[in-house]
Amino acid sequence: MDDRDEWRLNFKMKIKRKECDNLKSTALVGLEKVFFDVPVYRLSKEEYESQQKDFIQKELKQCGGKYAEEAYRRYPELKSKTESDLWENYGGCWLFNEIIGFIRLYFFFSEIRGEYWHTSAQKIVRTRRKVFYPKGNDFGFGECIPHGSSNVEIYKHIGMFLDRVQMGKEFKRRYVDKSVLENIGKHINWNKLIEEQFVREQSEPCQPIETN
Numbered sequence: 576m577d578d579r580d581e582w583r584l585n586f587k588m589k590i591k592r593k594e595c596d597n598l599k600s601t602a603l604v605g606l607e608k609v610f611f612d613v614p615v616y617r618l619s620k621e622e623y624e625s626q627q628k629d630f631i632q633k634e635l636k637q638c639g640g641k642y643a644e645e646a647y648r649r650y651p652e653l654k655s656k657t658e659s660d661l662w663e664n665y666g667g668c669w670l671f672n673e674i675i676g677f678i679r680l681y682f683f684f685s686e687i688r689g690e691y692w693h694t695s696a697q698k699i700v701r702t703r704r705k706v707f708y709p710k711g712n713d714f715g716f717g718e719c720i721p722h723g724s725s726n727v728e729i730y731k732h733i734g735m736f737l738d739r740v741q742m743g744k745e746f747k748r749r750y751v752d753k754s755v756l757e758n759i760g761k762h763i764n765w766n767k768l769i770e771e772q773f774v775r776e777q778s779e780p781c782q783p784i785e786t787n
Contacts, residue, residue, distance in 0.1 A: 610759045613678040615691075616669070617699055623669040626701075631661045667706035675699055714740055720769075729765035 617623075635643070635657065647654035666672055676693030718736035720729055734753070741751045 608758050609679050609681040609755055611680045612755060613680060613689075614671075614674045615676040615678060615693065617673045617675050617701065620669045623666075623673055623701075627662065627665045630665050631658055634661050663706060664703070666702045667708070671707040672702045672705070714743060714745075724766075726763065726765045727761065729769070730760045730763070733760065733765075 635647075635654075638657070647657075676691060679690045679692065681688055681690065716739065718732045718739070720732050724732070733756070737751055737753055737756075740746055741749075
């Protein structure tokens, strides 16, 4: 990289930083209150999975021809493994992996406004460089909510749980952003949410486990 290229790079970085700093001015610092981040996906789940299925079927036919078809017939586990590899190679699951931006919703006096954050890529294509996987929902521990807790106390326990997550080894160099939760958490009827969840779980019949 020569001096001219370095100058251009530094200039672009300054512009990007300036744009980022100026974003706050559009919401008037101190007056906006972010209450939710809405993800924006490259395409719908149905479209993505349809294209992914077509990709897998096409690759299965092209890889080995009749010899592969015979191998898949004799060894079903080989076909399952190949389909799994192709599924991941295409981009994995739609959830999270196809997000290209977020709409930050916030209140501005009596208005609801949104600020769009999106990827800097000039051409939006399906993801292949990173794939998100669920890693469990308990982090090895939970935060017990005592019986009879008020909404404020439940919200406090949610914060305690996230604080413990932040201190965990896996998140030592990470940042768990609680800002949106903190903006709305004190105003949510947590007891009502828990009650409705309990009623829904009790009313839904257990689904039988399918076995081959």
